[in-house]
Amino acid sequence: MSDLLERLRERGWRLTAQRRVVAEVLDGDHVHLTADEVHARAIERLPEISRATVYNTLGEMVTIGEVIEVATDGRAKRYDPNAHRPHQHLVCFRCGTVRDVHPHGDPLAALPPAERFGFTVSAAEVTYRGLCPDCS
Amino acid sequence: MSDLLERLRERGWRLTAQRRVVAEVLDGDHVHLTADEVHARAIERLPEISRATVYNTLGEMVTIGEVIEVATDGRAKRYDPNAHRPHQHLVCFRCGTVRDVHPHGDPLAALPPAERFGFTVSAAEVTYRGLCPDCS
DNA sequence: TCTTGACTTAGACAAAGTCCAGGGTACGAT
């Protein structure tokens, strides 16, 4: 059983076929699927799984911090199982491919106190954009 | 007449009451309104202006580079008239307020070649997040 | 003033996501 499902169970959550399949679909590196893409792949393994359940399960995984929501464009949110190693994203202008990247240093450090307007700033998300090798 | 409308006209575009009102609504600093917020404020000045025209006009302004689209959450895009001075955004977790901020250095410089996966990287968008003074 | 192509409008449509009532099931208790 995956880490993810084990953690869900430790929280007292029922282990269902649907949750198992969603967790399996999200396995791997550089995975940044939309909810509908997750649904499409889940259906291949469990044809009767509903869209609502995919949304619910993804939402639960985000709540417990095992999956991250990524909004790289103005379209559908993407769901990223790489929740334990902080990282940023590199997105192709043309095809939309998303890679995990690890910039130097802490991006927060670049924002001087005078530019914080009294906010308690605690996070920085960086989206790098460019053309991928296939699209060049 | 605003710069913005002057530029529109230089491009051979007709100067209509609707375009004038949308440009007026977007005037100011730290303005990051959604299309529906622009529409609501435009209606106060020109009650018959349609949603479609607001979307069309905002899209045109983005095309000519006088307005920037900002996606700070997974919700509606925001429209930002501060298109000439490069900047990033600081967003309140709780109330969603958006401020323009100017971090030190070039955010692109933090991404080493080995982390570029063969992409031609040309832009970086940073969203800083925290609690604003009112929400603390 | 007249003409005309560009602009605007209302409403249909689409994509992404939320919510609900009713039926189904995982799992602790027996």
Next chain:
DNA sequence: ATCGTACCCTGGACTTTGTCTAAGTCAAGA
């Protein structure tokens, strides 16, 4: 092993955000 039930899943209605189109209107040059 079976039961009971609290929690989960489903289909579909609904909401939000955005796009598109056909028909009417009008800004601006002739």
